[in-house]
Amino acid sequence: MNLDSLLPNLGEWLKGTGPESDVVISTRIRLARNLAHYPFAGRANLAQKTEIETRGRECLTQAQLPAPLPYVSVAALPTLDRQFLVERQLISRELANVLEGPRGVAFDERESVSVMVNEEDHLRLQVMRSGLALDEAWAEIDKLDDALEARLRFAFHEQFGYLTACPTNVGTGMRGSVMVHLPALGITKQIEKVFRALQKINLVVRGLYGEGSRASGDLYQISNQVTLGKSESRVLTEIREVIAMILQYERSARQVLIRERRQAEHDRVARALGTLGSATMITSEETMELLSAVRLGIHLQLVDNIPANLVNQLFIQTQSAHLQKLMGTVLDGEERNAARARYLRAKLRELDANSR
Amino acid sequence: MANICQRCHARPATVHLTDIVNKKKRELHLCEECAREQQLIPEGPGTSLNLQALVSLIMGQPTPEVDPGALICPTCGLQYAVFRAEGRFGCPDDYDAFRSVLEPLLERIHRGTQHTGKFPRHEARRQKLLAETEALRGELAAAVAAERYEEAARLRDRIRQKEGADES
Numbered sequence: 272m273n274l275d276s277l278l279p280n281l282g283e284w285l286k287g288t289g290p291e292s293d294v295v296i297s298t299r300i301r302l303a304r305n306l307a308h309y310p311f312a313g314r315a316n317l318a319q320k321t322e323i324e325t326r327g328r329e330c331l332t333q334a335q336l337p338a339p340l341p342y343v344s345v346a347a348l349p350t351l352d353r354q355f356l357v358e359r360q361l362i363s364r365e366l367a368n369v370l371e372g373p374r375g376v377a378f379d380e381r382e383s384v385s386v387m388v389n390e391e392d393h394l395r396l397q398v399m400r401s402g403l404a405l406d407e408a409w410a411e412i413d414k415l416d417d418a419l420e421a422r423l424r425f426a427f428h429e430q431f432g433y434l435t436a437c438p439t440n441v442g443t444g445m446r447g448s449v450m451v452h453l454p455a456l457g458i459t460k461q462i463e464k465v466f467r468a469l470q471k472i473n474l475v476v477r478g479l480y481g482e483g484s485r486a487s488g489d490l491y492q493i494s495n496q497v498t499l500g501k502s503e504s505r506v507l508t509e510i511r512e513v514i515a516m517i518l519q520y521e522r523s524a525r526q527v528l529i530r531e532r533r534q535a536e537h538d539r540v541a542r543a544l545g546t547l548g549s550a551t552m553i554t555s556e557e558t559m560e561l562l563s564a565v566r567l568g569i570h571l572q573l574v575d576n577i578p579a580n581l582v583n584q585l586f587i588q589t590q591s592a593h594l595q596k597l598m599g600t601v602l603d604g605e606e607r608n609a610a611r612a613r614y615l616r617a618k619l620r621e622l623d624a625n626s627r
Numbered sequence: 628m629a630n631i632c633q634r635c636h637a638r639p640a641t642v643h644l645t646d647i648v649n650k651k652k653r654e655l656h657l658c659e660e661c662a663r664e665q666q667l668i669p670e671g672p673g674t675s676l677n678l679q680a681l682v683s684l685i686m687g688q689p690t691p692e693v694d695p696g697a698l699i700c701p702t703c704g705l706q707y708a709v710f711r712a713e714g715r716f717g718c719p720d721d722y723d724a725f726r727s728v729l730e731p732l733l734e735r736i737h738r739g740t741q742h743t744g745k746f747p748r749h750e751a752r753r754q755k756l757l758a759e760t761e762a763l764r765g766e767l768a769a770a771v772a773a774e775r776y777e778e779a780a781r782l783r784d785r786i787r788q789k790e791g792a793d794e795s
Protein backbone atom coordinates (compact mmCIF):
# COMPACT_ATOMS: atom_id res chain seq x y z
CA MET A 272 0.00 0.00 0.00
CA ASN A 273 1.24 3.45 -0.86
CA LEU A 274 0.71 5.51 2.27
CA ASP A 275 1.06 8.76 0.32
CA SER A 276 -2.54 8.30 -0.81
CA LEU A 277 -3.63 9.03 2.78
CA LEU A 278 -1.84 12.36 2.83
CA PRO A 279 -4.63 14.67 1.56
CA ASN A 280 -7.21 13.01 3.85
CA LEU A 281 -8.05 14.04 7.36
CA GLY A 282 -8.97 10.64 8.78
CA GLU A 283 -11.98 9.99 10.96
CA TRP A 284 -10.65 11.56 14.16
CA LEU A 285 -9.76 14.88 12.54
CA LYS A 286 -12.99 15.44 10.61
CA GLY A 287 -13.94 18.06 13.20
CA THR A 288 -17.57 16.94 13.24
CA GLY A 289 -19.64 14.85 15.63
CA PRO A 290 -21.35 15.60 18.94
CA GLU A 291 -19.79 18.27 21.20
CA SER A 292 -17.12 19.02 18.63
CA ASP A 293 -16.53 22.50 20.08
CA VAL A 294 -14.61 20.72 22.87
CA VAL A 295 -14.35 17.04 21.97
CA ILE A 296 -11.99 16.27 19.10
CA SER A 297 -12.45 12.52 18.98
CA THR A 298 -13.44 9.31 20.73
CA ARG A 299 -11.34 6.19 20.66
CA ILE A 300 -11.92 2.71 22.06
CA ARG A 301 -9.23 0.09 22.10
CA LEU A 302 -9.44 -3.64 22.93
CA ALA A 303 -6.46 -5.81 23.82
CA ARG A 304 -6.76 -9.43 22.69
CA ASN A 305 -4.34 -12.36 22.67
CA LEU A 306 -4.46 -15.71 20.93
CA ALA A 307 -4.78 -18.69 23.27
CA HIS A 308 -1.92 -21.23 23.31
CA TYR A 309 0.81 -18.72 22.37
CA PRO A 310 3.22 -16.79 24.56
CA PHE A 311 2.54 -13.05 24.68
CA ALA A 312 4.31 -11.08 21.95
CA GLY A 313 7.11 -9.91 24.27
CA ARG A 314 8.10 -13.51 25.00
CA ALA A 315 7.30 -15.07 21.65
CA ASN A 316 10.20 -16.15 19.44
CA LEU A 317 10.53 -15.17 15.79
CA ALA A 318 8.71 -18.28 14.53
CA GLN A 319 5.83 -17.75 16.94
CA LYS A 320 5.54 -14.06 16.10
CA THR A 321 5.53 -14.89 12.40
CA GLU A 322 2.77 -17.43 13.02
CA ILE A 323 0.74 -14.94 15.06
CA GLU A 324 1.13 -12.32 12.33
CA THR A 325 0.05 -14.80 9.64
CA ARG A 326 -2.98 -15.94 11.63
CA GLY A 327 -3.97 -12.37 12.48
CA ARG A 328 -3.52 -11.25 8.91
CA GLU A 329 -5.53 -14.16 7.47
CA CYS A 330 -8.30 -13.59 9.97
CA LEU A 331 -8.44 -9.87 9.15
CA THR A 332 -8.77 -10.56 5.43
CA GLN A 333 -11.29 -13.40 5.77
CA ALA A 334 -13.52 -12.17 8.60
CA GLN A 335 -16.98 -10.76 7.88
CA LEU A 336 -16.24 -7.06 8.27
CA PRO A 337 -18.28 -4.00 7.25
CA ALA A 338 -15.23 -2.51 5.49
CA PRO A 339 -12.06 -4.26 4.32
CA LEU A 340 -9.00 -3.82 6.53
CA PRO A 341 -5.93 -4.13 4.31
CA TYR A 342 -2.80 -5.13 6.22
CA VAL A 343 0.44 -3.17 6.23
CA SER A 344 3.62 -4.79 7.54
CA VAL A 345 5.20 -2.19 9.81
CA ALA A 346 8.48 -4.12 9.93
CA ALA A 347 8.82 -3.55 6.18
CA LEU A 348 8.09 0.21 6.30
CA PRO A 349 10.73 2.95 6.21
CA THR A 350 11.06 5.01 9.43
CA LEU A 351 9.28 8.01 7.91
CA ASP A 352 6.20 5.96 7.01
CA ARG A 353 6.05 4.48 10.50
CA GLN A 354 6.16 7.94 12.04
CA PHE A 355 3.46 9.01 9.58
CA LEU A 356 1.14 6.26 10.87
CA VAL A 357 1.87 7.29 14.46
CA GLU A 358 0.89 10.88 13.69
CA ARG A 359 -2.37 9.63 12.19
CA GLN A 360 -3.00 7.64 15.40
CA LEU A 361 -3.15 4.37 13.47
CA ILE A 362 -0.25 2.77 15.34
CA SER A 363 1.51 3.31 18.65
CA ARG A 364 5.01 4.71 19.01
CA GLU A 365 6.00 1.34 20.44
CA LEU A 366 4.87 -0.55 17.35
CA ALA A 367 6.65 2.01 15.15
CA ASN A 368 10.00 2.42 16.87
CA VAL A 369 10.50 0.22 19.89
CA LEU A 370 9.26 -3.26 19.03
CA GLU A 371 11.05 -5.55 16.61
CA GLY A 372 10.18 -8.45 14.35
CA PRO A 373 6.98 -9.30 12.48
CA ARG A 374 4.31 -6.73 13.27
CA GLY A 375 1.84 -4.58 11.45
CA VAL A 376 -1.47 -2.84 11.24
CA ALA A 377 -4.69 -3.26 9.29
CA PHE A 378 -6.96 -0.26 8.83
CA ASP A 379 -9.90 0.85 6.74
CA GLU A 380 -10.00 3.59 4.14
CA ARG A 381 -11.74 6.03 6.50
CA GLU A 382 -9.07 5.37 9.12
CA SER A 383 -11.75 4.75 11.71
CA VAL A 384 -10.90 1.10 12.41
CA SER A 385 -7.44 -0.31 12.94
CA VAL A 386 -5.96 -3.50 14.30
CA MET A 387 -2.32 -3.63 15.38
CA VAL A 388 -0.69 -7.06 15.27
CA ASN A 389 2.16 -8.08 17.62
CA GLU A 390 2.11 -4.95 19.71
CA GLU A 391 2.40 -5.65 23.45
CA ASP A 392 -0.67 -7.85 22.92
CA HIS A 393 -1.15 -10.01 19.83
CA LEU A 394 -4.04 -7.84 18.67
CA ARG A 395 -4.93 -4.30 19.57
CA LEU A 396 -8.27 -3.34 18.06
CA GLN A 397 -9.11 0.35 17.76
CA VAL A 398 -12.14 2.32 16.65
CA MET A 399 -12.10 6.11 16.25
CA ARG A 400 -14.94 8.56 15.91
CA SER A 401 -15.11 12.32 15.49
CA GLY A 402 -16.57 14.13 18.47
CA LEU A 403 -18.04 12.41 21.52
CA ALA A 404 -19.38 9.03 20.36
CA LEU A 405 -18.60 6.38 22.96
CA ASP A 406 -21.70 4.26 22.26
CA GLU A 407 -21.17 4.17 18.51
CA ALA A 408 -17.48 3.40 18.93
CA TRP A 409 -18.28 0.59 21.38
CA ALA A 410 -20.94 -0.91 19.09
CA GLU A 411 -18.46 -0.97 16.23
CA ILE A 412 -15.52 -2.43 18.14
CA ASP A 413 -17.77 -5.01 19.82
CA LYS A 414 -18.83 -6.22 16.37
CA LEU A 415 -15.26 -6.25 15.12
CA ASP A 416 -14.23 -8.29 18.17
CA ASP A 417 -17.07 -10.79 17.50
CA ALA A 418 -16.04 -11.12 13.86
CA LEU A 419 -12.42 -11.86 14.81
CA GLU A 420 -13.47 -14.16 17.64
CA ALA A 421 -15.43 -16.27 15.17
CA ARG A 422 -12.08 -17.20 13.60
CA LEU A 423 -9.58 -16.95 16.44
CA ARG A 424 -9.49 -18.40 19.91
CA PHE A 425 -8.67 -15.62 22.36
CA ALA A 426 -6.99 -16.20 25.71
CA PHE A 427 -9.80 -15.90 28.24
CA HIS A 428 -10.07 -16.79 31.91
CA GLU A 429 -13.34 -17.22 33.75
CA GLN A 430 -12.12 -15.13 36.67
CA PHE A 431 -9.73 -12.68 35.03
CA GLY A 432 -11.48 -12.19 31.68
CA TYR A 433 -9.42 -11.44 28.57
CA LEU A 434 -5.79 -12.17 29.42
CA THR A 435 -3.24 -9.53 28.49
CA ALA A 436 0.54 -9.17 28.64
CA CYS A 437 0.25 -6.39 31.23
CA PRO A 438 -1.91 -6.81 34.34
CA THR A 439 -3.20 -3.23 33.91
CA ASN A 440 -5.23 -4.31 30.84
CA VAL A 441 -6.62 -7.66 31.99
CA GLY A 442 -10.39 -8.18 32.21
CA THR A 443 -12.19 -6.26 29.51
CA GLY A 444 -8.90 -5.27 27.84
CA MET A 445 -10.75 -2.07 27.03
CA ARG A 446 -9.40 1.44 27.07
CA GLY A 447 -11.87 4.17 26.17
CA SER A 448 -10.36 7.60 25.51
CA VAL A 449 -11.84 10.94 24.66
CA MET A 450 -9.63 13.67 23.25
CA VAL A 451 -10.64 17.10 24.42
CA HIS A 452 -9.47 20.62 23.61
CA LEU A 453 -9.40 22.67 26.83
CA PRO A 454 -7.81 26.05 26.06
CA ALA A 455 -10.12 28.13 28.26
CA LEU A 456 -9.45 25.97 31.31
CA GLY A 457 -5.76 26.47 30.55
CA ILE A 458 -6.02 30.25 30.23
CA THR A 459 -8.11 30.58 33.39
CA LYS A 460 -5.67 28.24 35.23
CA GLN A 461 -8.32 25.75 36.31
CA ILE A 462 -6.94 22.77 34.43
CA GLU A 463 -4.88 21.33 37.31
CA LYS A 464 -7.91 21.40 39.56
CA VAL A 465 -9.99 19.49 37.00
CA PHE A 466 -7.31 16.85 36.55
CA ARG A 467 -6.86 16.33 40.26
CA ALA A 468 -10.58 15.56 40.44
CA LEU A 469 -10.19 13.06 37.58
CA GLN A 470 -7.42 11.13 39.29
CA LYS A 471 -9.63 10.57 42.29
CA ILE A 472 -12.12 8.72 40.15
CA ASN A 473 -9.49 6.59 38.43
CA LEU A 474 -9.39 8.25 35.05
CA VAL A 475 -6.07 9.13 33.44
CA VAL A 476 -5.12 12.26 31.56
CA ARG A 477 -2.46 12.11 28.90
CA GLY A 478 -1.07 14.27 26.14
CA LEU A 479 -1.95 13.81 22.49
CA TYR A 480 0.35 10.93 21.59
CA GLY A 481 -0.37 8.74 24.57
CA GLU A 482 1.55 7.58 27.58
CA GLY A 483 4.31 9.94 28.65
CA SER A 484 3.63 12.46 25.90
CA ARG A 485 3.35 16.10 26.88
CA ALA A 486 0.06 17.87 26.49
CA SER A 487 0.53 20.37 23.71
CA GLY A 488 -1.96 22.64 22.03
CA ASP A 489 -4.29 22.20 25.04
CA LEU A 490 -5.21 18.73 23.79
CA TYR A 491 -5.79 16.04 26.39
CA GLN A 492 -6.83 12.41 26.29
CA ILE A 493 -9.01 11.20 29.10
CA SER A 494 -9.24 7.45 29.57
CA ASN A 495 -10.22 4.77 32.03
CA GLN A 496 -7.65 2.98 34.15
CA VAL A 497 -9.69 0.07 35.46
CA THR A 498 -10.28 -2.95 33.23
CA LEU A 499 -11.09 -5.64 35.80
CA GLY A 500 -14.24 -5.75 37.93
CA LYS A 501 -16.29 -3.27 35.93
CA SER A 502 -18.17 -4.03 32.74
CA GLU A 503 -17.42 -2.18 29.51
CA SER A 504 -20.70 -0.30 29.67
CA ARG A 505 -20.11 0.82 33.24
CA VAL A 506 -16.63 2.12 32.41
CA LEU A 507 -17.97 3.98 29.38
CA THR A 508 -20.73 5.52 31.50
CA GLU A 509 -18.13 6.77 33.97
CA ILE A 510 -16.12 8.37 31.17
CA ARG A 511 -19.27 9.91 29.71
CA GLU A 512 -20.17 11.46 33.07
CA VAL A 513 -16.72 12.92 33.50
CA ILE A 514 -16.66 14.31 29.97
CA ALA A 515 -20.05 15.94 30.60
CA MET A 516 -18.54 17.65 33.62
CA ILE A 517 -15.43 18.75 31.72
CA LEU A 518 -17.58 20.08 28.85
CA GLN A 519 -19.49 22.18 31.31
CA TYR A 520 -16.30 23.56 32.93
CA GLU A 521 -14.63 24.37 29.62
CA ARG A 522 -17.74 26.01 28.19
CA SER A 523 -18.32 28.17 31.23
CA ALA A 524 -14.62 29.16 31.22
CA ARG A 525 -15.08 30.18 27.57
CA GLN A 526 -18.10 32.29 28.54
CA VAL A 527 -16.03 33.99 31.21
CA LEU A 528 -13.32 34.78 28.65
CA ILE A 529 -15.86 36.33 26.28
CA ARG A 530 -17.52 38.31 29.03
CA GLU A 531 -14.45 39.57 30.82
CA ARG A 532 -11.63 39.74 28.29
CA ARG A 533 -13.08 39.63 24.83
CA GLN A 534 -10.65 42.24 23.49
CA ALA A 535 -7.59 40.46 24.87
CA GLU A 536 -8.76 37.13 23.41
CA HIS A 537 -9.45 38.71 20.06
CA ASP A 538 -5.94 40.11 20.11
CA ARG A 539 -4.47 36.70 21.02
CA VAL A 540 -6.23 35.00 18.08
CA ALA A 541 -5.23 37.77 15.65
CA ARG A 542 -1.59 37.48 16.75
CA ALA A 543 -1.69 33.70 16.43
CA LEU A 544 -2.95 34.00 12.86
CA GLY A 545 -0.36 36.71 12.21
CA THR A 546 2.51 34.50 13.37
CA LEU A 547 1.22 31.43 11.51
CA GLY A 548 0.93 33.52 8.33
CA SER A 549 4.27 35.27 8.50
CA ALA A 550 6.85 33.18 10.40
CA THR A 551 9.79 31.85 8.40
CA MET A 552 10.78 29.22 10.99
CA ILE A 553 8.35 27.52 13.33
CA THR A 554 8.46 24.42 15.55
CA SER A 555 5.70 21.85 15.80
CA GLU A 556 5.07 22.86 19.44
CA GLU A 557 4.62 26.54 18.62
CA THR A 558 2.34 25.63 15.71
CA MET A 559 0.16 23.55 18.05
CA GLU A 560 -0.04 26.38 20.60
CA LEU A 561 -1.02 28.92 17.94
CA LEU A 562 -3.54 26.58 16.29
CA SER A 563 -5.08 26.03 19.71
CA ALA A 564 -5.67 29.80 20.00
CA VAL A 565 -7.17 29.87 16.49
CA ARG A 566 -9.46 26.95 17.23
CA LEU A 567 -10.69 28.67 20.38
CA GLY A 568 -11.16 31.91 18.38
CA ILE A 569 -13.35 30.05 15.87
CA HIS A 570 -15.60 28.65 18.61
CA LEU A 571 -15.79 32.02 20.39
CA GLN A 572 -16.73 33.55 17.01
CA LEU A 573 -13.81 35.94 17.19
CA VAL A 574 -12.79 34.98 13.65
CA ASP A 575 -15.28 34.15 10.94
CA ASN A 576 -13.34 33.45 7.76
CA ILE A 577 -11.69 30.22 8.89
CA PRO A 578 -13.41 26.85 8.52
CA ALA A 579 -13.08 24.76 11.69
CA ASN A 580 -11.53 21.77 9.96
CA LEU A 581 -8.76 23.90 8.42
CA VAL A 582 -7.23 23.99 11.90
CA ASN A 583 -7.26 20.19 11.96
CA GLN A 584 -5.75 20.03 8.51
CA LEU A 585 -2.93 22.42 9.45
CA PHE A 586 -2.46 20.57 12.70
CA ILE A 587 -1.89 17.16 11.08
CA GLN A 588 -0.03 18.33 7.98
CA THR A 589 2.56 20.23 10.02
CA GLN A 590 3.56 17.15 12.06
CA SER A 591 7.10 16.10 11.17
CA ALA A 592 6.44 13.01 9.08
CA HIS A 593 3.46 14.54 7.29
CA LEU A 594 5.49 17.60 6.40
CA GLN A 595 8.33 15.51 5.02
CA LYS A 596 5.88 13.48 2.94
CA LEU A 597 4.27 16.68 1.64
CA MET A 598 7.67 18.03 0.66
CA GLY A 599 8.64 14.65 -0.75
CA THR A 600 12.00 14.64 1.01
CA VAL A 601 13.64 13.89 4.35
CA LEU A 602 14.32 17.11 6.27
CA ASP A 603 16.43 17.79 9.35
CA GLY A 604 15.13 19.86 12.29
CA GLU A 605 15.94 23.34 10.91
CA GLU A 606 14.74 22.48 7.40
CA ARG A 607 11.55 21.12 8.91
CA ASN A 608 10.88 24.34 10.81
CA ALA A 609 11.41 26.36 7.62
CA ALA A 610 9.25 24.01 5.54
CA ARG A 611 6.50 24.11 8.17
CA ALA A 612 6.49 27.92 8.12
CA ARG A 613 6.40 27.91 4.30
CA TYR A 614 3.45 25.53 4.28
CA LEU A 615 1.50 27.57 6.87
CA ARG A 616 2.15 30.86 4.99
CA ALA A 617 0.90 29.35 1.75
CA LYS A 618 -2.24 27.88 3.35
CA LEU A 619 -3.18 31.13 5.10
CA ARG A 620 -2.54 33.17 1.92
CA GLU A 621 -4.87 30.78 0.07
CA LEU A 622 -7.50 31.39 2.73
CA ASP A 623 -7.09 35.17 2.50
CA ALA A 624 -7.46 35.07 -1.28
CA ASN A 625 -10.62 32.94 -1.02
CA SER A 626 -12.26 35.17 1.54
CA ARG A 627 -11.85 38.29 -0.57
CA MET B 628 0.52 -58.24 46.11
CA ALA B 629 3.89 -56.51 45.84
CA ASN B 630 5.58 -55.74 49.09
CA ILE B 631 8.19 -53.17 48.09
CA CYS B 632 7.17 -49.52 47.54
CA GLN B 633 6.86 -48.83 43.81
CA ARG B 634 8.02 -45.25 44.25
CA CYS B 635 11.18 -45.44 46.39
CA HIS B 636 11.86 -49.13 45.69
CA ALA B 637 13.30 -49.38 49.21
CA ARG B 638 10.74 -49.41 51.98
CA PRO B 639 8.02 -52.02 52.36
CA ALA B 640 4.69 -51.08 50.82
CA THR B 641 1.92 -50.62 53.34
CA VAL B 642 -0.53 -48.50 51.32
CA HIS B 643 -2.26 -50.32 48.50
CA LEU B 644 -4.34 -48.61 45.83
CA THR B 645 -6.25 -50.07 42.95
CA ASP B 646 -6.92 -47.99 39.90
CA ILE B 647 -8.83 -49.07 36.85
CA VAL B 648 -7.68 -47.53 33.60
CA ASN B 649 -9.56 -48.40 30.41
CA LYS B 650 -11.05 -51.42 32.13
CA LYS B 651 -7.58 -52.70 33.07
CA LYS B 652 -6.77 -52.94 36.72
CA ARG B 653 -3.65 -51.05 37.84
CA GLU B 654 -2.26 -51.46 41.31
CA LEU B 655 -0.21 -48.96 43.19
CA HIS B 656 1.76 -49.97 46.26
CA LEU B 657 3.51 -47.35 48.34
CA CYS B 658 5.30 -47.12 51.63
CA GLU B 659 3.88 -44.77 54.22
CA GLU B 660 6.54 -42.07 53.60
CA CYS B 661 5.87 -41.94 49.87
CA ALA B 662 2.14 -41.94 50.42
CA ARG B 663 2.60 -38.95 52.74
CA GLU B 664 4.77 -37.20 50.17
CA GLN B 665 1.99 -37.67 47.63
CA GLN B 666 -0.28 -36.24 50.32
CA LEU B 667 -2.44 -39.31 50.27
CA ILE B 668 -2.33 -39.50 54.04
CA PRO B 669 -2.99 -36.36 56.06
CA GLU B 670 -0.40 -34.93 58.44
CA GLY B 671 -0.26 -36.36 61.95
CA PRO B 672 -1.41 -39.68 63.27
CA GLY B 673 -4.30 -41.62 61.84
CA THR B 674 -4.63 -43.68 58.71
CA SER B 675 -7.68 -42.16 57.01
CA LEU B 676 -7.01 -41.42 53.34
CA ASN B 677 -7.05 -37.93 51.93
CA LEU B 678 -9.80 -38.37 49.34
CA GLN B 679 -9.02 -35.12 47.59
CA ALA B 680 -5.41 -36.18 47.03
CA LEU B 681 -6.50 -39.64 46.00
CA VAL B 682 -8.87 -38.27 43.39
CA SER B 683 -6.10 -35.96 42.18
CA LEU B 684 -3.69 -38.87 41.93
CA ILE B 685 -6.16 -40.98 40.01
CA MET B 686 -6.94 -38.05 37.69
CA GLY B 687 -3.20 -37.61 37.17
CA GLN B 688 -3.08 -34.11 38.61
CA PRO B 689 -0.64 -33.12 41.32
CA THR B 690 -2.08 -31.58 44.45
CA PRO B 691 -1.32 -27.86 44.18
CA GLU B 692 1.47 -26.71 46.43
CA VAL B 693 1.19 -23.19 47.72
CA ASP B 694 4.66 -21.65 47.87
CA PRO B 695 4.36 -18.01 46.70
CA GLY B 696 8.13 -17.44 46.78
CA ALA B 697 9.11 -19.80 43.98
CA LEU B 698 6.29 -19.67 41.46
CA ILE B 699 7.18 -20.58 37.89
CA CYS B 700 4.82 -20.84 34.95
CA PRO B 701 5.01 -24.47 33.76
CA THR B 702 4.14 -23.41 30.21
CA CYS B 703 6.59 -20.59 29.45
CA GLY B 704 8.99 -20.89 32.38
CA LEU B 705 8.53 -17.30 33.55
CA GLN B 706 9.40 -16.79 37.21
CA TYR B 707 7.13 -14.65 39.34
CA ALA B 708 10.14 -12.54 40.36
CA VAL B 709 10.88 -11.77 36.68
CA PHE B 710 7.27 -10.81 36.11
CA ARG B 711 7.39 -8.40 39.06
CA ALA B 712 10.61 -6.84 37.75
CA GLU B 713 9.41 -6.42 34.16
CA GLY B 714 5.69 -5.97 34.70
CA ARG B 715 4.80 -8.20 31.76
CA PHE B 716 3.52 -11.78 31.69
CA GLY B 717 5.06 -14.46 29.51
CA CYS B 718 1.94 -16.35 28.49
CA PRO B 719 -1.76 -16.65 29.35
CA ASP B 720 -1.06 -19.56 31.74
CA ASP B 721 0.87 -17.22 34.07
CA TYR B 722 -2.45 -16.00 35.42
CA ASP B 723 -3.14 -19.45 36.87
CA ALA B 724 0.46 -20.16 37.82
CA PHE B 725 0.67 -16.90 39.82
CA ARG B 726 -2.97 -16.76 40.81
CA SER B 727 -2.43 -16.83 44.59
CA VAL B 728 -0.12 -13.80 44.56
CA LEU B 729 -1.80 -12.12 41.61
CA GLU B 730 -5.14 -11.51 43.25
CA PRO B 731 -3.83 -8.96 45.79
CA LEU B 732 -1.89 -7.22 43.00
CA LEU B 733 -4.95 -6.99 40.74
CA GLU B 734 -6.99 -5.78 43.68
CA ARG B 735 -4.52 -2.90 44.10
CA ILE B 736 -4.51 -2.03 40.39
CA HIS B 737 -8.20 -2.41 39.62
CA ARG B 738 -9.93 -2.64 43.00
CA GLY B 739 -11.47 -5.81 41.66
CA THR B 740 -10.45 -9.39 40.88
CA GLN B 741 -13.46 -10.78 39.02
CA HIS B 742 -14.15 -10.00 35.36
CA THR B 743 -17.71 -8.82 34.83
CA GLY B 744 -17.61 -7.73 31.19
CA LYS B 745 -17.86 -9.37 27.81
CA PHE B 746 -17.46 -13.15 27.34
CA PRO B 747 -16.30 -14.72 24.08
CA ARG B 748 -19.03 -16.93 22.64
CA HIS B 749 -16.93 -20.11 22.78
CA GLU B 750 -16.54 -19.40 26.47
CA ALA B 751 -20.25 -19.84 27.16
CA ARG B 752 -20.03 -23.38 25.75
CA ARG B 753 -16.91 -24.09 27.81
CA GLN B 754 -18.60 -22.88 31.00
CA LYS B 755 -21.41 -25.40 30.46
CA LEU B 756 -18.90 -28.25 30.00
CA LEU B 757 -17.06 -27.08 33.07
CA ALA B 758 -20.17 -27.18 35.25
CA GLU B 759 -20.98 -30.71 34.00
CA THR B 760 -17.42 -31.85 34.67
CA GLU B 761 -17.60 -30.40 38.16
CA ALA B 762 -20.75 -32.41 38.90
CA LEU B 763 -19.06 -35.60 37.64
CA ARG B 764 -16.09 -34.93 39.89
CA GLY B 765 -18.44 -34.86 42.86
CA GLU B 766 -19.84 -38.24 41.86
CA LEU B 767 -16.31 -39.56 41.36
CA ALA B 768 -15.27 -38.53 44.87
CA ALA B 769 -18.37 -40.20 46.30
CA ALA B 770 -17.73 -43.39 44.31
CA VAL B 771 -14.12 -43.52 45.52
CA ALA B 772 -15.19 -42.93 49.11
CA ALA B 773 -17.64 -45.82 48.83
CA GLU B 774 -14.94 -47.97 47.17
CA ARG B 775 -17.06 -48.35 44.04
CA TYR B 776 -13.96 -48.43 41.84
CA GLU B 777 -15.63 -49.72 38.67
CA GLU B 778 -18.03 -46.80 38.79
CA ALA B 779 -15.19 -44.41 39.64
CA ALA B 780 -13.26 -45.53 36.56
CA ARG B 781 -16.31 -45.02 34.39
CA LEU B 782 -16.85 -41.54 35.82
CA ARG B 783 -13.21 -40.66 35.32
CA ASP B 784 -13.39 -41.66 31.66
CA ARG B 785 -16.43 -39.44 31.18
CA ILE B 786 -14.62 -36.52 32.82
CA ARG B 787 -11.61 -37.03 30.53
CA GLN B 788 -13.95 -37.13 27.55
CA LYS B 789 -15.50 -33.81 28.52
CA GLU B 790 -12.10 -32.25 29.12
CA GLY B 791 -11.05 -33.50 25.69
CA ALA B 792 -14.06 -31.79 24.12
CA ASP B 793 -12.83 -28.51 25.59
CA GLU B 794 -9.48 -28.73 23.82
CA SER B 795 -11.06 -27.91 20.45
Ligand SMILES: [Zn+2]
Pocket residue numbers: 700701702703704705717718719720721
Ligand atom coordinates in the same frame (compact mmCIF):
# COMPACT_ATOMS: atom_id res chain seq x y z
ZN1 LIG C 1 3.65 -18.67 31.18
